[in-house]
Amino acid sequence: MIDTRPLIVGAGPAGLRAAITLSDAGLHPVLVDHAPGIGGAVYANLRAQPNLTPKLTREARILRQDFDRVRPRVDLRLSTAFAAFDQTGTALLTGQAGMMFKPRAVIFATGARERIQPRPGWTLAGVSSAGALQIALKTTGTLPLGRLLLAGTGPLLYAIAAQMVAADRPPVAVIETGNPLRHPLMALRLPARVLTEATRYIGQLLLAGVPILSGTDLTRIETRNGALIAHTSRQGRWAEISVDHIGLHDGLARNDFGISAEMTGQTPVFQAGDCRSVLGRWAAEEDGKRAAEQVLHALNATPGRAAIAPDQRFIKTQTLLAKLFARAPALAAPELPDDTVICRCENRSLGDLKQALQTASEQTQTTARTLRLTERFGMGPCQGRQCLDWVAALTPDTTSFADLRGNRWPIKPVRVRDILDAPDFTADPSHQDLK
Amino acid sequence: MQPTDSYDLVIAGAGIIGASVAWHATQRGLRVAVIDAKGPAAAASGASDGAVSVASKRPGLMANLADASLCYAREMAQHNGILKGIFHPRPTFIFARSAPESAALDRLTRMLHDQSLSVSIHQDGAAQTSAISGLGKDITRVIELQGEAHMLGYQATHAYLSAAKCDLFWPRSLEAYEPGPEGVRVFTSAGEMNCAQLVIASGIGTMGLLPNVPMIARSGQLIVSDRGPASEPNLPGPLTSAAYLLDKTANGRGDAGLPVVIDPLRTGQVLIGSTREDHGTERQTDIAIVRRLLHSAVGCLPRLAERRIIRVFAGVRSASLDGLPIVGALPEEPNVICATGFEGDGICLSALIGREIAAHLATGQSSPDLAALTPGRFSSQEAIPA
Numbered sequence: 001m002i003d004t005r006p007l008i009v010g011a012g013p014a015g016l017r018a019a020i021t022l023s024d025a026g027l028h029p030v031l032v033d034h035a036p037g038i039g040g041a042v043y044a045n046l047r048a049q050p051n052l053t054p055k056l057t058r059e060a061r062i063l064r065q066d067f068d069r070v071r072p073r074v075d076l077r078l079s080t081a082f083a084a085f086d087q088t089g090t091a092l093l094t095g096q097a098g099m100m101f102k103p104r105a106v107i108f109a110t111g112a113r114e115r116i117q118p119r120p121g122w123t124l125a126g127v128s129s130a131g132a133l134q135i136a137l138k139t140t141g142t143l144p145l146g147r148l149l150l151a152g153t154g155p156l157l158y159a160i161a162a163q164m165v166a167a168d169r170p171p172v173a174v175i176e177t178g179n180p181l182r183h184p185l186m187a188l189r190l191p192a193r194v195l196t197e198a199t200r201y202i203g204q205l206l207l208a209g210v211p212i213l214s215g216t217d218l219t220r221i222e223t224r225n226g227a228l229i230a231h232t233s234r235q236g237r238w239a240e241i242s243v244d245h246i247g248l249h250d251g252l253a254r255n256d257f258g259i260s261a262e263m264t265g266q267t268p269v270f271q272a273g274d275c276r277s278v279l280g281r282w283a284a285e286e287d288g289k290r291a292a293e294q295v296l297h298a299l300n301a302t303p304g305r306a307a308i309a310p311d312q313r314f315i316k317t318q319t320l321l322a323k324l325f326a327r328a329p330a331l332a333a334p335e336l337p338d339d340t341v342i343c344r345c346e347n348r349s350l351g352d353l354k355q356a357l358q359t360a361s362e363q364t365q366t367t368a369r370t371l372r373l374t375e376r377f378g379m380g381p382c383q384g385r386q387c388l389d390w391v392a393a394l395t396p397d398t399t400s401f402a403d404l405r406g407n408r409w410p411i412k413p414v415r416v417r418d419i420l421d422a423p424d425f426t427a428d429p430s431h432q433d434l435k
Numbered sequence: 436m437q438p439t440d441s442y443d444l445v446i447a448g449a450g451i452i453g454a455s456v457a458w459h460a461t462q463r464g465l466r467v468a469v470i471d472a473k474g475p476a477a478a479a480s481g482a483s484d485g486a487v488s489v490a491s492k493r494p495g496l497m498a499n500l501a502d503a504s505l506c507y508a509r510e511m512a513q514h515n516g517i518l519k520g521i522f523h524p525r526p527t528f529i530f531a532r533s534a535p536e537s538a539a540l541d542r543l544t545r546m547l548h549d550q551s552l553s554v555s556i557h558q559d560g561a562a563q564t565s566a567i568s569g570l571g572k573d574i575t576r577v578i579e580l581q582g583e584a585h586m587l588g589y590q591a592t593h594a595y596l597s598a599a600k601c602d603l604f605w606p607r608s609l610e611a612y613e614p615g616p617e618g619v620r621v622f623t624s625a626g627e628m629n630c631a632q633l634v635i636a637s638g639i640g641t642m643g644l645l646p647n648v649p650m651i652a653r654s655g656q657l658i659v660s661d662r663g664p665a666s667e668p669n670l671p672g673p674l675t676s677a678a679y680l681l682d683k684t685a686n687g688r689g690d691a692g693l694p695v696v697i698d699p700l701r702t703g704q705v706l707i708g709s710t711r712e713d714h715g716t717e718r719q720t721d722i723a724i725v726r727r728l729l730h731s732a733v734g735c736l737p738r739l740a741e742r743r744i745i746r747v748f749a750g751v752r753s754a755s756l757d758g759l760p761i762v763g764a765l766p767e768e769p770n771v772i773c774a775t776g777f778e779g780d781g782i783c784l785s786a787l788i789g790r791e792i793a794a795h796l797a798t799g800q801s802s803p804d805l806a807a808l809t810p811g812r813f814s815s816q817e818a819i820p821a
Contacts, residue, residue: 100723
């Protein structure tokens with residue numbers, strides 16, 4: 001059997017809505033997600049452990065109802081990673097329900113990834129991304145023991161802090177680089193549902209007595225007597241906060257690692273939701289529907305329907321949020337001390353990067369390839385997810401993020417055994433020579 | 436740089452060959468510029484596994500040249516030589532799983548003996564007697580060689596270029612050249628340069644420039660693993676299928692399937708390679724072929740099944756139609772020297788080729804050993820054997 005069902009990667013709002021739309025049109029997709037349940041990051045409580053009774057938002061409930069309706073017609077493959085899609089049109093899924101097949105269309109709905117700004121001490125044990133804390137809280141109801149601190153910037157920080165309050169584990173403080181509360185008039189221009197949500201989060205934090213230290217940078221983390229010491233700076237005024245765990249979050253970026261559209265051969269490939277443009281969960285659902293319609297159009301399954309441009313409302317909202325949270329003056333990474341680790345996989349520091357650029361400029365320009373091969377940035381198991389943003393930002397004249405990253409697969413490291421174990425549905429089995 | 440600038444030597448191509456020529460030429464006092472369309476080690480040199488291998492060469496001339504280059508590189512790695520810390524001696528393990536593969540090991544043994552090469556057989560026996568534990572059950576015989584080495588292409592390129600006192604320009608590609616009585620006018624993507632002599636060492640980039648030098652692009656796919664558990668012993672050297680010898684020493688492609696090489700990197704990672712495909716598409720890797728390579732690799736060394744793959748990549752080797760590199764002055768154009776068509780042997784041959792070309796440039800005398808590699812061999816032939 002040659003399997004050519006369309007593939008949707010990611011079972012968050014964009015992927016689920018795309019699966020619903022395709023199924024309703026009679027095209028039954030394969031929907032893959034590395035998590036053990038649906039929901040993605042934003043609706044992770046859709047896959048909460050049975051002993052938890054999460055309070056679902058209205059959108060999450062409707063999305064689940066709609067998906068439950070088409071569920072029998074969707075080949076949902078959970079705990080399964082999307083590993084690769086090559087120019088011959090072959091897709092490789094690995095893990096619990098891995099397989100190789102030739103989807104006739106692909107929708108990437110891989111969401112956003114968290115940006116974590118390198119700071120001295122950010123690689124210490126007890127420091128994680130704030131998003132990782134949120135997923136753990138939503139799916140297992142647990143958080144690390146002891147005093148928690150959230151630091152960085154962006155709306156998600158407050159959502160996570162409020163969820164911690166609701167779980168009776170309020171953070172010691174929220175350290176916010178920007179000054180979002182200083183521009184109430186600008187904030188009033190946000191759409192009502194965004195404002196309502198934001199007001200609710202801030203209200204919960206104020207009620208619980210969680211200090212929001214805005215205009216404050218977390219400049220350095222160190223360990224002292226078994227605790228983590230967060231060094232903060234607010235316009236040159238220094239302070240220390242002693243905690244047991246720190247969640248960092250410096251905004252979101254498209255999770256488009258290795259999945260750019262140019263990787264394709266003949267197969268139509270679309271991106272949907274935050275992996276195309278970080279516009280949040282409402283936009284993601286609409287975008288999932290749009291991508292599914294594009295697939296139907298590309299496969300001529302429906303009469304011609306032009307692709308709809310992303311909704312300007314969502315773009316305006318995100319632009320406004322970015323302004324609200326902007327740090328003034330912007331923090332420049334070169335201000336960090338030279339021993340700040342940039343690439344934690346290969347243990348390469350800011351000083352290493354500066355020196356490489358310095359040495360290279362004495363002779364000639366360095367290249368993305370040199371930064372990778374010789375300096376090892378982005379060559380470790382995280383494949384540059386953590387560091388390449390910063391390497392690109394620090395070498396604006398030299399390299400771009402796209403050059404540094406390239407389009408290599410696997411998308412994430414994958415076990416050899418899992419690659420070999422995936423059943424092959426790309427060809428007639430009688431023609432296979434892999435025994 | 437001003438367009439009026441002139442050099443004794445312009446080298447097109449900052450791969451390992453161009454870099455070695457540059458360093459050797461500056462050692463002889465020549466004023467040298469290196470240009471490259473992309474940057475240092477941007478093509479095959481950067482994508483190579485770094486094996487400095489004599490055993491995999493065709494018996495006769497190629498094995499002799501490889502051995503001479505190996506000995507010279509070994510010298511340059513000693514004391515405060517240019518390749519110190521870059522050229523690492525290590526054992527090589529070649530295994531057989533079938534009678535034809537075992538016969539290939541016998542031929543290898545004879546070649547090493549008959550040609551009095553510096554590479555020697557340390558051990559030859561059943562898989563159980565090998566220094567590598569946990570080999571796959573299909574492996575019937577393993578030869579351990581002493582004398583070969585590992586040298587990553589981009590590191591050697593970097594070392595040569597850093598130490599050569601020469602001007603480096605990229606991105607700047609060679610677009611055309613015009614030999615004249617005064618030397619060679621070089622037309623690049625960033626203007627004109629003048630030089631007494633031009634060396635074209637741009638790998639597959641050479642193909643468009645020298646229409647009379649027939650070449651094919653042969654791509655290869657490689658796989659990089661993670662570091663593996665700390666408890667796992669790192670391989671002491673590469674583990675190569677004898678099928679690889681059959682494939683490489685036969686004229687053109689063998690039908691041995693996908694001969695695998697498992698090459699340990701100093702980081703603890705392993706590089707699994709590599710295919711030989713007659714098309715020139717860089718960066719194109721496909722799942723089915725990578726899976727077959729991995730299948731072969733796990734058959735040889737079952738513990739690799741637990742490693743994670745971090746990335747796969749493809750490189751393109753420039754190959755000549757008769758399987759020999761193309762090195763020497765162009766017919767009718769004594770001031771234009773070409774050095775290409777190494778098809779993966781550039782890492783091993785770079786030391787010798789760099790030295791010999793520099794000697795030729797400085798003295799006008801060329802080594803008789805390299806006579807068979809002259810680009811003139813194609814123009815003198817009516818038909819080119821496929």
